[in-house]
Each structure stands twice: as C-alpha cells, then as structure tokens.
Amino acid sequence: MGVAEAEIIWTGDRARAEALMASIIPDDPSEFEASLSEGEEGVELRIVVRSGSLSRTRLTVDDILACLAAVESGLDAVD
16 A cells, blocks of 8 residues: 655745644644744745545545635635
8 A cells, every 4th residue: 555645835924824724733633744834935834644545635635725725715804
C-alpha cells in the first residue's frame, strides 16, 4: 500500500493565518499536520495531508479547504 500526500500553503498576515489554522485543528488531526512559519511574503500556513489512498486524501483536502474558505469569507466580511 502506498501513501498519498497533498500540501496546502496559504500566505498572508499572522492574525489571519492563526484564525485559519484554528478553524481546522478541531478536525481529525491524525489526518494532517498544520504549522505556521515566517515566509518571504508573510506568514505561511502549511498543511500536509497524508493518507493511504488518493480518495481519502482528496476528501480530507476538500474538508480542509471548505473550512478555510468559510473562515476567510467571514474574516473578509468583518474587515
């Protein structure tokens, strides 16, 4: 059995990166790793998804992107 891996990288300001990261941490953390680091263009939120199948990896990435999009939309509304 192989391993499927996908990486999501978002770059922006620290407050938004922390809010985005907080939105996904309650999900199943055994499915992915999330971290913040200083990048050349701001703070990077890096999410690595690993699974034993492409379909499971895709489902997890879809769930994470849906959470991130909802939070980003909410943050845009209050800005």
